[in-house]
Amino acid sequence: MKGAAMYRYRCVQCRTTSPPVLTQAALAQERQSHRALAHGGHVPDGEQIVTPPRFSFFDLPREQQVFGTLIVLVIVIGILVRAL
Numbered sequence: 001m002k003g004a005a006m007y008r009y010r011c012v013q014c015r016t017t018s019p020p021v022l023t024q025a026a027l028a029q030e031r032q033s034h035r036a037l038a039h040g041g042h043v044p045d046g047e048q049i050v051t052p053p054r055f056s057f058f059d060l061p062r063e064q065q066v067f068g069t070l071i072v073l074v075i076v077i078g079i080l081v082r083a084l
């Protein structure tokens, strides 16, 4: 799932969060319409953009870490063998 970031607009004043959108443009629209509809065009204090946490290698299960590392090693060794 590369490049498919999900954004949500959150307004702490209203205690609401927008449905997730895929693009920055859609997020800007979500923010714009919330400001206009709920706050008469004012910018609510403490509004937030919610994004999912970044993918981390260390969140993977142990066996996937080992397997992934092995595959990378095999590829790197394969490239070195060809280059030398």
Ligand SMILES: [Zn+2]
Pocket: 011, 012, 013, 014, 015, 034, 038, 039, 044
């Ligand atoms: Zn609001």
